[in-house]
Amino acid sequence: MPLTIEDRLAITDLISLHGHYADTGELDRMTELFTEDVVYDVTAVGGGLIEGRAALKQAGLDLGDRNPLAHHVTNVVVTAGDGDTARAVSKAIAVLADHSCASATYEDTVVRDGGRWLISHRTIRPRRKPLTP
Numbered sequence: 001m002p003l004t005i006e007d008r009l010a011i012t013d014l015i016s017l018h019g020h021y022a023d024t025g026e027l028d029r030m031t032e033l034f035t036e037d038v039v040y041d042v043t044a045v046g047g048g049l050i051e052g053r054a055a056l057k058q059a060g061l062d063l064g065d066r067n068p069l070a071h072h073v074t075n076v077v078v079t080a081g082d083g084d085t086a087r088a089v090s091k092a093i094a095v096l097a098d099h100s101c102a103s104a105t106y107e108d109t110v111v112r113d114g115g116r117w118l119i120s121h122r123t124i125r126p127r128r129k130p131l132t133p
Contacts, residue, residue, distance in 0.1 A: 003080045010117050011110050012076045015090055018119075019071030027057045034119050035111065041123040045104075068094035073106065084112040092124070103127040 003011075014033055021029045030053055034040075040050040040059075050059050060067065076090040088108040095101055109121040 003078065003086055007086070007112075007117070008078050011078050011086060011088055014110065014117050014119065015076055015088060015106065015108065016073050019073055019092075022060065022067070023070055027060050030057060035113065038119060039121045041121070044123075044125050065097060068096055068102075069099075070095040081109075086110050086117075 018030075018033055021027065021033070034053050034056060036053055037051070038053060038056060040056050042048065042050065047059070050056050072093040072095075074091050074093070076088060078086055078088045080086055086109075088106075088110060090106045090108070092104045092106050093101055094104070104127060105125045107123040107125065108119050110117045111120045
C-alpha cells in the first residue's frame with residue numbers, strides 16, 4: 001500500500017517534533033515520537049546504541065549542558081516500505097553551546113502503530129568534512 005500525502009505529512013511532522021521537544025526539554029513527550037523499543041544509533045558521534053525510550057530520555061538528561069542549543073531538520077525525504085513501515089532521510093543542523101554548528105543526516109525507520117507513525121530506529125551520521133571530488 002503506497003503512502004498517502006497524509007502519511008508523508010505525519011512522518012515529516014514526527015521528525016520535526018523531535019527537535020522541538022528536545023530543545024524545550026520536553027523529554028517525556030518523546031513517547032509521542034518513538035516506539036517503546038526504539039534503537040537510537042549515535043555510534044558515529046561517540047554515543048553507541050541507545051535502546052528504548054527510557055534510555056533515550058536518560059541519555060538526553062545525562063548530556064545536560066552538552067545538549068545542542070537547537071536542532072533543525074530539513075530536506076526530509078520519505079520512501080514507502082511495506083504499508084506500515086517507511087524510511088525517511090533528513091538533514092540535521094545542530095547549534096552547539098559554543099554557537100558553532102554541526103551537520104548530520106538522520107536515517108529513520110518509522111512504523112505505523114495504532115494509527116500514528118513512530119520512529120523505531122534512527123541512525124545519526126555526522127558530516128565532518130566537505131565532499132572532495
